[in-house]
Amino acid sequence: MTLPPSLIDDPATAGALAAVLSAATVGESRLSAALVPCVLRPLLAELGAQVAEGGGTVAVTGRGLGGLRSPETPLDARAVPGALGPLCGLLAGHAVSAVVRADRLPDGLVATLERAGAQVVVGGSTTAPLLTVRGTASPLAPDCGGPAALPPAAAMAALAVGLTAPGESRVALPPALAGVAFDLLAAFGVPVRLEPAGAVLDLVVTGEAETAPAALPADWPVTPVWLAALDHGAGPLTVAIDGPAAAGKGTLARAVAARLGLAYLDTGLLYRATGLAVRRAGGSPDDPAATEQAARALSPDDLNDPALRGEAAGDAASRVAAIPAVRAALLEFQRAFAAQPPDGARGAVLDGRDIGSVVCPEAPVKLFVTARVETRARRRFLELRERGTEVIESRILRDMEERDARDRSRSVAPLVPVADAVVLDTSDLDRDGALSAALALTGARVWAWHHACARADGRAGPPGAPGATDTGSTGDS
Numbered sequence: 001m002t003l004p005p006s007l008i009d010d011p012a013t014a015g016a017l018a019a020v021l022s023a024a025t026v027g028e029s030r031l032s033a034a035l036v037p038c039v040l041r042p043l044l045a046e047l048g049a050q051v052a053e054g055g056g057t058v059a060v061t062g063r064g065l066g067g068l069r070s071p072e073t074p075l076d077a078r079a080v081p082g083a084l085g086p087l088c089g090l091l092a093g094h095a096v097s098a099v100v101r102a103d104r105l106p107d108g109l110v111a112t113l114e115r116a117g118a119q120v121v122v123g124g125s126t127t128a129p130l131l132t133v134r135g136t137a138s139p140l141a142p143d144c145g146g147p148a149a150l151p152p153a154a155a156m157a158a159l160a161v162g163l164t165a166p167g168e169s170r171v172a173l174p175p176a177l178a179g180v181a182f183d184l185l186a187a188f189g190v191p192v193r194l195e196p197a198g199a200v201l202d203l204v205v206t207g208e209a210e211t212a213p214a215a216l217p218a219d220w221p222v223t224p225v226w227l228a229a230l231d232h233g234a235g236p237l238t239v240a241i242d243g244p245a246a247a248g249k250g251t252l253a254r255a256v257a258a259r260l261g262l263a264y265l266d267t268g269l270l271y272r273a274t275g276l277a278v279r280r281a282g283g284s285p286d287d288p289a290a291t292e293q294a295a296r297a298l299s300p301d302d303l304n305d306p307a308l309r310g311e312a313a314g315d316a317a318s319r320v321a322a323i324p325a326v327r328a329a330l331l332e333f334q335r336a337f338a339a340q341p342p343d344g345a346r347g348a349v350l351d352g353r354d355i356g357s358v359v360c361p362e363a364p365v366k367l368f369v370t371a372r373v374e375t376r377a378r379r380r381f382l383e384l385r386e387r388g389t390e391v392i393e394s395r396i397l398r399d400m401e402e403r404d405a406r407d408r409s410r411s412v413a414p415l416v417p418v419a420d421a422v423v424l425d426t427s428d429l430d431r432d433g434a435l436s437a438a439l440a441l442t443g444a445r446v447w448a449w450h451h452a453c454a455r456a457d458g459r460a461g462p463p464g465a466p467g468a469t470d471t472g473s474t475g476d477s
């Protein structure tokens with residue numbers, strides 16, 4: 001699996017930081033080849049790390065913090081611009097001397113290195129600068145906290161210097177990059193925490209700690225931004241997940257809820273229970289009066305019946321779901337669940353067909369999960385067969401196409417992605433990949449929600465706003 005392009009703002013920056021961290025770690029780190037660009041690998045060897053490749057993995061055995069050696073030839077970072085910041089930062093915090101070729105000079109980079117105590121001479125030309133970096137064994141800890149984010153290369157350099165600098169280094173980053181950097185540093189055992197600082201996040205790194213080898217698959221988790229927002233935002237947070245049958249809504253919703261400690265409601269069960277109740281009473285799931293009555297009579301216990309999972313219940317559900325009075329009868333239950341999640345949870349994940357459009361139109365996070373109809377039919381086929389139900393895949397496909405058409409074309413709350421939903425196609429993602437992608441794709445929304453809540457109650461605000469005092473930390477990922 002490769003990372004969805006938007007999983008991280010700048011995959012080259014994150015991959016370069018991972019590579020640099022592995023070079024500064026004693027022991028073998030195993031990084032997905034998708035994360036570490038090929039052209040970066042010889043640079044790690046120049047710094048004294050051993051690099052071996054195979055099976056989609058790059059194994060890097062580093063020399064530990066403080067253990068880098070001066071490269072004998074210039075380090076060519078032109079093909080991986082994202083590497084320049086972390087590479088120069090690491091050099092600046094070591095007693096080494098190196099020449100680095102770049103394709104341009106990023107904003108704030110030289111100043112950040114010099115503030116840490118390194119000597120930097122810039123030669124070459126504007127389009128082909130040559131940086132001579134003479135680092136120091138006793139760098140100063142960077143103090144570049146919010147409210148404005150540092151330019152990415154300068155920020156990555158500051159983080160890398162922070163690894164060898166004594167005490168805490170503070171670097172302001174945009175939320176998505178902060179989440180990725182946090183996860184990377186934590187994966188290498190670096191003591192790190194995130195603190196809200198207005199519209200950005202401060203990443204606080206404790207330097208001179210021992211790093212530990214990491215194993216980073218292509219889809220390593222991206223959750224700290226969510227956790228920071230939940231810790232510091234005004235709850236409850238609603239996550240709306242909509243999409244067609246067997247797209248993986250429930251699987252994703254359960255995983256998001258479990259990862260973040262949120263409550264979960266499978267709203268399809270409400271429609272399934274209504275349809276099943278009418279059928280069991282000998283009625284028709286197309287009868288408006290009988291179905292509305294059944295919907296109003298539902299109790300939470302009705303949602304535990306194993307028969308609800310069968311395709312017959314799914315078909316009945318799709319029919320009762322087209323009746324406006326049934327939808328109205330079930331609306332209140334769903335809204336109450338989102339507004340007051342059970343067991344004191346800080347938010348709720350609801351999955352269905354109209355959560356983002358009708359049930360919770362104000363939800364800060366809306367995902368429309370979809371997949372090719374053949375993939376969905378295959379998943380449902382495997383699911384039913386595993387439960388011991390005799391099924392024919394081609395029939396499931398046909399039924400699913402019919403059900404999709406009915407859900408999409410009904411007049412009330414048809415199944416369509418709302419304009420502010422993030423669309424996630426899970427056809428080529430496994431369950432873990434879908435979770436990572438969903439969390440990463442919506443991280444910025446969660447942060448915007450946190451920021452809006454904080455501004456509304458005056459605890460924190462955008463740069464320069466009165467009362468911008470909110471601080472705190474998350475040490476978890």
Ligand SMILES: Nc1ncnc2c1ncn2[C@@H]1O[C@H](COP(=O)(O)OP(=O)(O)O)[C@@H](O)[C@H]1O
Nearest residue numbers: 245246247248249250251379383426429430431
């Ligand atoms: N990304 C995925 N890759 C493979 N199988 C999946 C994936 N997501 C879900 N599944 C499986 O597909 C089936 C349908 O998933 P489910 O979450 O119940 O879908 P929905 O709630 O959209 O109907 C389940 O058996 C589930 O385990």
Ligand SMILES: Nc1ccn([C@H]2C[C@H](O)[C@@H](COP(=O)(O)OP(=O)(O)O)O2)c(=O)n1
Nearest residue numbers: 245246267268269271317318321352353354
């Ligand atoms: N919020 C919801 C949830 C389900 N429905 C309808 C649409 C579906 O055809 C049925 C069954 O939904 P459910 O999510 O349980 O079914 P799948 O697991 O996606 O096959 O209910 C709905 O209209 N609105």
